C-alpha cells in the first residue's frame with residue numbers, strides 16, 4: 184500500500200512547523216499532527232487532559248472509538264530539545280494517514296502537556312517518524328506508525344517534500360518522480376542514536392568556496408531551523424551586516440533589511456542551496472526590525488540538526504530498508 188498527505192505550515196508568516204491530517208479510531212476522529220522524524224512517539228491531545236491545558240486543539244477521545252483498546256499498565260513521558268514535553272497513558276486504535284491505515288497503532292493519550300503545547304493551538308499532537316528505539320512507552324516500548332506500516336508498504340520508505348510558506352507532502356511507500364529533479368543521492372544512516380543521522384560532505388556560504396568537511400547531523404522534520412557547528416555558523420554570519428549572537432534572543436539576529444547569503448550543504452557529491460529567504464527566518468517579535476536567523480549554532484543542542492529550513496530546499500527520501508539510508512534530491 185501507499186499513502187500521501189499534505190504537510191501544511193501552521194503559521195502564515197513563517198514556517199515554524201507543519202501539520203498533517205490524521206484520522207484515529209471508529210468513527211474517524213481527525214487531528215492535525217506534526218510529523219517528526221526527530222522523535223518516535225505518536226501522541227495526541229486527548230479527553231484525558233484537564234480542560235485548562237486545552238486551548239482550541241482537536242482531541243482524541245478513545246471512549247468514543249469502538250476500536251480503541253487500553254494498553255493496560257502502560258504510560259509515556261517525553262521531553263523535546265526545546266524543553267517542551269507531555270505525558271499520559273496509551274491506547275491502540277486504527278490510524279489512517281493519506282489513505283494508508285495501520286490497525287492497532289499505539290496512540291499515546293496526553294494527560295499532561297507543557298505550556299508551549301497548550302499555547303500552540305495548531306498542533307494537536309505528534310507522529311514520531313524516528314527509529315522505534317526512541318519510543319518512550321513503558322514497560323513495553325511501541326512501534327512508530329512507519330514501522331507498523333512498513334510491511335504493507337510497496338517500498339519501505341517515506342518522503343518529505345516540505346515547502347517555503349506553502350503546503351508540501353509526506354508520501355509513504357513510494358517515491359514520486361514528479362516531486363524532484365535529477366538524481367537522488369543516497370548516503371548511509373546511523374540509526375543507533377534513534378535519529379535519521381547521516382553524513383553531510385561540507386558547506387559553502389553564498390558564492391564562496393565549498394569547504395569539504397564531514398558533518399554528522401540528523402534530518403529532523405520536527406525542528407524548524409538548522410543547527411550546525413559554531414565554526415560554520417560564525418563563517419555564515421560574518422557575511423551578514425549587523426549580525427550579532429544575541430543572548431537575550433537565544434541566537435544570531437540581524438536587521439531584517441540585511442542582505443543574507445545563501446547557504447549550500449553537500450550530501451555526497453550533490454550540493455543543495457538554501458535560499459536567503461529561508462535563512463531570514465522571522466522577526467524576533469511580530470513587526471520587529473530585528474530578525475532571527477534560520478541557521479543557528481548546535482553548541483547548545485548537542486547534535487547537528489538539518490531541520491525544516493534545510494529540508495524544504497530538497498526532496499528527502501527516508502529509506503527504512505535494511506540498512507536504512509537517506510536520499511536527497513533537488514526539486
Ligand SMILES: CSC[C@H](NC(=O)[C@H](Cc1ccccc1)OC(=O)N1CCC(N)CC1)C(=O)N[C@@H](CC1CCCCC1)[C@@H](O)COc1ccncc1
Nearest residue numbers: 199200219221222263264265267303403405406407408484
Ligand atoms: C533543537 S531541538 C528543538 C526542536 N524544537 C523546535 O524546533 C521548535 C518547534 C516548534 C516550536 C513551537 C511551535 C511549533 C514548533 O521551534 C523552535 O524551537 N524554534 C522555532 C522558532 C524560533 N524563533 C526559535 C526556535 C525540537 O525539540 N524538536 C522536536 C520536535 C518538536 C518539539 C516541540 C513541538 C514540535 C515538535 C524533535 O524534532 C527533536 O527533539 C529533540 C532534539 C534534540 N534532543 C532531544 C529531542
